[in-house]
Amino acid sequence: MRQAVATDSAPKAIGPYSQAIRAGSLLFVSGQVPIDPATGQIVDGDIAAQTHRVFRNISEILKAGGASLDHVVRTTVFLADMNDFAAMNQVYAGYFTSPAPARATVQVSRLPKDARIEIDVIAVVE
DSSP states (O other): OEEEEOOTTSOOOSSSSOSEEEETTEEEEEEEOSEETTTTEEOOSOHHHHHHHHHHHHHHHHHHTTOOGGGEEEEEEEESOGGGHHHHHHHHHTTOOSSOOEEEEEEOSOOGGGOSEEEEEEEEOO
């Protein structure tokens, strides 16, 4: 059984998908780009500012689904430029306690709304 999870505290989906889907004890959060939900626009700033916005969006969706970043078991990070890896990684590290979730990081040629970063997560909901 699938159940959609949504919150007004994170950007609305910009396509035919849900912010997150809960399936049993797993919560699958769709990829989040650094959109400010209040303005609907990509936040200004460097990769650090964009990474912080992405994590604020993810945190709000997790909260709506009954979870938090402490429940995340897997992430995928999509970067428009792998040269941003070190700065992104420094911000990323501040959002997780040990043990950190499993992760893949890849460079892609383009992201929605020309964002510099997109992150999706999978969490276990208790």
